[in-house]
Amino acid sequence: MMVKLAVASVRRRVGSFAGTFLTAFLAVALISGSGLLLYSVLTAGPGGDRFAGADVVVAAERAVELTTSVDKGDKVKVKTKTERLTGAGVLPGELVGRVAATPGVGEVVADVAFPVALDVAGVAVRAPERAAVVGHGWGSAGLTPYALRDGVEPADGEVAVGSELGLAVGQVVGLTTKTGAREVRVAGVVGGGVPGQAAVFVADRQVVEWSGLSGPTAVAVRVAEGAEVTEVAAALEGLGVGVFTGADKVNGDLPGAVPDYIGGVSIFGFVLGITGFAAVFVLTGTVSLAVRQRLRELALLRTAGATPRQLRRLLGTEVALVTVVATVPALPVGVVVAHLVAGRFRELGAVPAQFTVSVSALVLVAAAVVGLAVTLGATSVAARRAVRISPTQALRETVTAGGGSRAPRVVAAVVPAAGAVAVLVLVPLGGALGMGMGFVSCALLLCALAAVGPLVVGAVTAVVSRVVGPAGVAGRVAGAMTRVESRRVVGVAIPLTLMFAINATMLVNGDILGAVTAEQEAARTAPATVKVANASGLPLVTAEKMAALPSVTGSALTVGTRVVVDEGGKPEDYPAQGLRLAGESALDLGVVDGELGVLEGSVAVSGPLAERRGWAVGDRPSFWLADGTRVVLPVVAVYSNWRGFGDLVLDAGLVAAHDPRGLVGAVYLRGEPDLSGFPAGSGGVGEVQNQQAAWELMVAVSLGFTAIAVVNTFAVATGARRREFGELRLAGATSRQLHRLLDWEALITVVVALVLGCAISGVVVGAFSVAQDGQWRLFADPVRYFGMVAGVGLLGLVAGAVPARVVVRLRALPRLG
Structure with a gap:
């Protein structure tokens, strides 16, 4: 019923x-x-399996695993945390023989995987869809398998390339690895392959020379006829390295070539x-x-x-x-x-x-x-x-607007408001959680506002409506009506407040982060007169030749990498740089403690990381380099200009030796060197720009939804007032007068919503800004900020005006009879 x-x-x-x-x-x-x-x-899934032609893969573990035990009194709680590495550890050369001697093992293939960069006449060769370009010895081709489509297998000074790279047999290309840049001839083109990877095969006897690796990064095994894969895998585990079978074989590949x-x-x-x-x-x-x-x-x-x-x-x-x-x-x-x-x-x-x-x-x-x-x-x-x-x-x-007890509303608002204050005060907004916690605190403040909406909105409406009041009869009547019907204003203003506060917080926080990063970048590079940044990277030997030019009075070379830090039993991955300095200062990291000199056998850390871990100059923390090598290094300096650079600075030679890519990302020089004999610097869309674009896309999605919701709310609120409009028409009001009245009401509502939205976003954005560099900001880019204020305000006015005109045209007056 x-x-x-x-x-x-x-x-x-x-x-x-x-x-x-x-x-x-x-x-x-x-x-x-x-x-x-x-x-x-x-x-x-982990992506395509490059070892599809093998039964078992033996490789060093591709993640740092930490296990901690906490005594709870009645029991011991054991927690295990892992963090994926960005490089592949090199296996000892004798391991290949030990694997081959294991019962049940048939054929063994030592695989070396190393990133390479290709160019034709100085123009970089890119794989489709940003696929990683990885080099191997020709003996690894049968593991996938790759098959020759054209040409022959590579000899010394030659390569065979995947067809997706668009190169032809006989073409001469530049090949860059961390051991140097060289020109090679394309001897063959192979097909097959793995989605997300582009392969470059070199002669097996040149793998060590070109890769800079002392041994294989993985050993692929085909079991002997009649042997069981599980039994062979169990036997190989006794060698003390990682053993991967089935779908897990992909974990033995180079981490940078596997989707993350x-x-x-x-x-x-x-x-x-x-x-x-x-x-x-x-x-x-x-x-x-x-x-x-x-x-x-x-x-x-x-x-x-x-x-x-x-x-x-x-x-x-x-x-x-x-x-x-x-x-x-x-x-x-x-x-x-x-x-x-x-x-x-x-x-x-x-x-x-x-x-x-x-x-x-x-x-x-x-x-x-x-x-x-x-x-x-x-x-x-x-x-x-x-x-x-x-x-x-x-x-x-x-x-007339109903009353109701205020106490329950106030109580309901205290909890989210207290939560927002706790987040803004206690959570380190300057760290990796800053952006996310900014959204959480903004959401909590909006919940608190919704709980006490009639009280807060009513108070703000009382002020705004009186400011509008002197604007003629329509303005005074609109002000009086919004003060009396404050609950109706709440229903429309709160969604508009949400639209502005949430999106302004996300957008402005991103702008502030970008501005602070740009300021630190400018301060960091101020001493240099020339910066060379090649999108493909430069071998360390090439960068050192630049630094050794006669007219160079000071230089700094940086090699980007990732380093894993033990965060109290939880491994965390941090961006880091390998650094090599010479002569006058060409890079200012803003050292606040210690001295940044020769970094061989030592490390410098950013201020936030040092504060978070309690490190000081002289301490000897341990780290895991990109390939999983654990090192213990003394802290020699703490620096402040870390944004857009990294939280750790190590010796460039150490980083290049343990990072699979190991290329110099930037060279900073003082003087007026002649760089005509070196690769031209070129830029590209960096990770920071991609992250900012992704952030703005999230804002666009949120804006689209909340904009439609705001228009819908205005329409619902206006449509429910047909009877009221009819009564006003009975009292002698004209359509034009109703339009002016409703326009003033919409203006008051929009102003109330923007005042509240600016207040909430201002609290969150200000706290976020202070956490970045100690400066309070309401916005970073005034044009974007006030453009958003104007856009949201215009949307609110249109959303209020259009439904009102539609409803008034419906001539609700006859329906009263």
């Missing part, structure tokens, strides 16, 4: 439920799309958090506003004998029906959104080029359940008071 009544109610009020339908549709679509992205990156989805997990997790919060927040507000606007109807039903329980069931069933109907088209739209967003992130390089969206029925069902649960929960909360108040009070509240 209740379902039939709810269906009839919805059919008769299709326009009234349109707002709830649209909001539920958008919420479910975005939650399902974000959920699919996170699910896909969590379940993404760790960054994608954090990105899509953040996307889900932003869209989920915005969807829940806006959906709750829309449903609550819709219930609030039915007070007159609910009062009449109470007068007719309906009980509060019956009204709650009716409202819940209506909203459930609308949500279910909205979910049907929302789920396929969510799949489309996931594919579009994933494609854009692939273009930006924020996720591996091989990343694809996996459609999971479980995720889609979960998104539908979440959407339904949120709407039902919002309906239950909004209906609690609406169905319990007396009919006469409900009718009275349709004319």
Whole structure:
């Protein structure tokens, strides 16, 4: 019976439920799309198996694993944490013989994998979809297998290349590795291969010379006829190295050539958090506003004998029906959104080029359940008071704003507000968690504002409306109406506040981070007169020749890498630089303690890392280099200009020896050297720019959803006032006067929302800015900030004006009869 009544109610009020339908549709679509992205990156495979032609792969472990034990009194809790390395450890040469002598082992292939860079006449040769270009000895070709399509296997001074590189037999190309740059001839083109990798094969006897590696990075095994793979693998484990079989064989490959989805997990997790919060927040507000606007109807039903329980069931069933109907088209739209967003992130390089969206029925069902649960929960909360108040009070509240106890609202706001303060004060916003924690604190402050909305919005409205008051009769009437109907202002202003606060916080924090990084970069490179940065990198020997030019009075060479640090039992990966200095200072790291001289056998650390780990000059912490080699180095300096550079500075020779790439990223020189005989410097889209572009894409997604939600909320609020407009027309008001009145009301509402949004984002952004460099900022780029203020304000005014004109044109006056 209740379902039939709810269906009839919805059919008769299709326009009234349109707002709830649209909001539920958008919420479910975005939650399902974000959920699919996170699910896909969590379940993404390790990529193609370059060792498909082998049964077992023996290699050094590709991750740092730390195990800690905590005595809980009654039991000992053991935790194991791992961190993936960026390089591959070199196996001792005698291990190949020991592997071959293991019972059950048939054929053994020693594989050497090392990054290479190719160019033709100085123009870099890129693999499609940013695939890694990796060199191997020709003997490794059969492991995948790669097969010759054209030409022959390489001899000394020759290479065979993958067909995806677009090179031809007989072509002369430049090949750069960390041991040097050389010209080689393309002897053959191979096909087959692995998605995400481009192979370059060299003569087996030149692998050590060109790679700079003293031994293989992996040993591939084919078991003897009649032997069991599991038994052979168990026997090989006794050698004390990693043994990989089946799908795990890919873990024996060069880490830089295998897709890394760790960054994608954090990105899509953040996307889900932003869209989920915005969807829940806006959906709750829309449903609550819709219930609030039915007070007159609910009062009449109470007068007719309906009980509060019956009204709650009716409202819940209506909203459930609308949500279910909205979910049907929302789920396929969510799949489309996931594919579009994933494609854009692939273009930006924020996720591996091989990343694809996996459609999971479980995720889609979960998104539908979440959407339904949120709407039902919002309906239950909004209906609690609406169905319990007396009919006469409900009718009275349709004319004037109701009161209600303030204490529960204040109590409900204290908890999220306290949480926001704790995050801003206690969490180190200057670290890796800064951006994410900024969003969390902003979300908590918005929740606190929503809890005390009628109180705070009412107070701000009282001030704003009086400022607008002198602007003619329409302005004074609009000011009075917004002061009286502050609850209506709350329903419209809060979504607009959400739209500005969340997106301004994310965008401005990203701008501040970019500005601080640029300032430190400028300060760091100020002493240099010439900077040479080659997108493909320079061998260390080439960079040293630049530094040794007669007219150079000082130089600094940097080799980028990653270093793993023990963070109290949890291995953490940090960006680092290998550095070699000579002569006058050509690079200013802003040393605040100690002295940055010859770094051989020592390390310098950034101020934040030193503070976090409690390190001081003279301490001897341990680190894991890119290939997993553990070193213990004394701290000789603490520096402040670390952004865009790295948290650790080690000797360039040490880094080049243990990083698979090992190329100089930049050379800083003092003087006026003649560099005509060296490779020309060239730039490229760096990781920082890609990260910023990915961040702005997340802001765009959030802005799109909240903008539609704001327009929808204005339309719902305005559509519910048809009767009021009709009564004003009866009293003699013209359409033009109504338009002016509603325009002033929209202006007041927009100003209130922007004041609150600027206040919330200002608190979060200011704390974030202080954590970066001690300076308080409201914004980094005034044009972008005030452009966003103007854009959100214009959207609010249009969203308020357009529905008002549509409703007034409907000539509600005859309906009063």
